[in-house]
Amino acid sequence: MAKEREDREEHMRKEAEAAREDIVEQVSRQQPDDEILYDLAELFKVFGDSTRIKILYSMFENELCVNDIANLLHLSQSSVSHQLRILKTSKLVKFRREGKSVYYSLDDEHVRAIISMGMEHVEE
Amino acid sequence: MAKEREDREEHMRKEAEAAREDIVEQVSRQQPDDEILYDLAELFKVFGDSTRIKILYSMFENELCVNDIANLLHLSQSSVSHQLRILKTSKLVKFRREGKSVYYSLDDEHVRAIISMGMEHVEE
């Protein structure tokens, strides 16, 4: 009888589907809140611009003032300043004032680590 | 005589300027090629979208097919597929076909590492 085989197949199909649903539900529970993932995306978005990456990389070892960066990367002072504001807001860089100049540097080791990880992936 | 003091100040100013220039030149030498930094920015740009980050995170532990992801994240099939194409092109995910479904998963440990690093920074 074909009926029996059909029943068996239907049974297996339903089990597989249930297993899928279990996994999907499990993933759903493990998934962080949307808010956190939104923040995470915002963080990477800041790294996701070649001008900002160049600026960040230029500060990998040394602190630099706005003018240094502008000269080094052949960018306008305005552009550098605008980008530094974004980097500042995202807590990727810190700064200190010395006379008329403002010196910027990477905020912490996380920033260096993230860049390094990305570099490894790119250099493959 | 004020002249002497002025000379001394000018001397110091020039020395400081020269030291700055040295540092800037040193940074310039250390800076990777623009092309590499461009690729690096492109990489982070892919992480820098909340939809793609959600998709990536959903695959943190398990492989998932397009439909699973769409249901899980309440996204249209089209949207998920478009984003997966971007993730595929950037070599952030791999996939295998099984019957009518296509199962996607993170391409390597770098991807996990980059996401984890970002998470640490966000969760501070």
Next chain:
DNA sequence: TATACATATGAACAAGTAAACATATGTAAG
């Protein structure tokens, strides 16, 4: 306080891009 230099900010414009919708391709089974 006036001047010069360094940096920051506001506004407008141009380029890039994610989502939606429609449609095409691929695959299994009758």
Next chain:
DNA sequence: CTTACATATGTTTACTTGTTCATATGTATA
């Protein structure tokens, strides 16, 4: 080979965002 289901892709649109230009703020010095 036709139907149904899963995934992929092309196109348009609305929105986001980096740059430029002009201007403002901040700081040291005469």
